[in-house]
Amino acid sequence: MAGLSKVTSGGTVGLSKLTKSATAPSSPAAGDMWFDTTSGTTAMKVWSGSDWDTLSNRFSATGGTESTYSSGGTNYKVHTFTSSGTFTATASGSVDYLVVAGGGGGGGASNRYGAGGGAGGYRTASSLTVSATSYSVTVGAGGPSRTRGSDSVFSTITSTSGGRGTTTSAGGNDYSTDLNGGSGGGGGTYNAQANGSGTSGQGTAGGAMTSGAAAAGGGGAGVAGGTGNTGTEIGGLGGNGLASSISGSSVTRAGGGGGGGWNGTGSSACIGGTGGGGRGNGNSTGGVSGTVNTGGGGGGGGYGAGGGAGGSGIVIIRYAV
Numbered sequence: 378m379a380g381l382s383k384v385t386s387g388g389t390v391g392l393s394k395l396t397k398s399a400t401a402p403s404s405p406a407a408g409d410m411w412f413d414t415t416s417g418t419t420a421m422k423v424w425s426g427s428d429w430d431t432l433s434n435r436f437s438a439t440g441g442t443e444s445t446y447s448s449g450g451t452n453y454k455v456h457t458f459t460s461s462g463t464f465t466a467t468a469s470g471s472v473d474y475l476v477v478a479g480g481g482g483g484g485g486a487s488n489r490y491g492a493g494g495g496a497g498g499y500r501t502a503s504s505l506t507v508s509a510t511s512y513s514v515t516v517g518a519g520g521p522s523r524t525r526g527s528d529s530v531f532s533t534i535t536s537t538s539g540g541r542g543t544t545t546s547a548g549g550n551d552y553s554t555d556l557n558g559g560s561g562g563g564g565g566t567y568n569a570q571a572n573g574s575g576t577s578g579q580g581t582a583g584g585a586m587t588s589g590a591a592a593a594g595g596g597g598a599g600v601a602g603g604t605g606n607t608g609t610e611i612g613g614l615g616g617n618g619l620a621s622s623i624s625g626s627s628v629t630r631a632g633g634g635g636g637g638g639w640n641g642t643g644s645s646a647c648i649g650g651t652g653g654g655g656r657g658n659g660n661s662t663g664g665v666s667g668t669v670n671t672g673g674g675g676g677g678g679g680y681g682a683g684g685g686a687g688g689s690g691i692v693i694i695r696y697a698v
Contacts, residue, residue: 394410395411397414398411398413410422413429420435438466438467455625459691464694470696471506476531477498477529478529478538480526480654480667481540482519482524482687483655483677483683484522486544490605490610491543491544492544492593493563493583493584493664494563494667494674496632497673514530516689518690519672522685524541526690539562539674541573542634543592557574560582561575563583563584563592564593564604580597591647594650595654600616600650612647615636615648616632618652629651634676634685635650637678637680655686664678
């Protein structure tokens with residue numbers, strides 16, 4: 378720590394402090410300076426009286442829907458992409474991110490129950506280094522009924538689309554491809570078609586297959602899908618998603634779709650996972666679509682009905698200002 382002359386138009390009026398460290402000085406006075414040596418930051422900062430303002434290599438960017446908020450004494454700028462676009466950084470710096478892929482569509486069949494679609498892959502972390510360049514941002518679409526979703530991409534981060542719910546039929550054609558994904562689609566009913574698996578670090582598996590039961594729920598980012606009930610023929614629950622406060626308030630995303638069944642009524646029947654998972658439905662009623670920009674899986678259709686579409690994904694980027 379060294380003393381610096383604080384100069385104004387009237388001459389030297391006192392001393393400020395300069396600290397070179399990866400840790401912010403404690404109890405600073407307005408005008409104190411800190412050279413932040415944290416890896417990926419390395420910038421000169423000055424204490425304004427309420428916050429450390431960056432003086433050199435100040436990071437900024439454009440793209441998406443821009444907003445700001447303050448938390449814990451730090452001001453943040455947020456770029457939210459609900460559709461594909463471009464993130465342009467004006468300098469090198471470090472950002473936090475949330476990248477959620479599109480959810481898988483729920484299953485449906487002419488004479489069986491459809492399983493819930495899996496949630497889109499959910500990836501979030503801090504301190505991703507970016508350069509002074511433009512980055513394409515891809516927001517994955519949700520999959521239609523019986524179809525997996527699409528990936529979401531930012532920089533080197535790719536979140537895998539949600540697997541689709543199994544579609545079953547008494548004829549044995551279960552359309553069992555594309556069940557795996559960020560989170561897996563739920564297992565079926567006729568001859569117990571397999572459930573889809575999730576991707577490590579992005580989601581969970583769909584609910585397990587159970588012969589003779591209602592269809593299973595799709596996997597969510599935080600919890601695997603539930604199995605269908607044999608006795609009551611109520612579809613399995615969609616797996617719950619995960620919450621993030623990257624945008625300034627806590628929002629849960631990437632819930633799995635509920636499984637379809639015979640009995641789809643009642644507050645606890647066939648419901649999708651928290652975080653935008655669509656509800657499965659009962660006899661002859663189509664599954665409910667996952668919520669847009671959550672990556673939620675589509676709900677499975679009831680006996681003889683189609684599944685709901687998966688919800689589209691989202692990309693959110695944040696950094697301190």
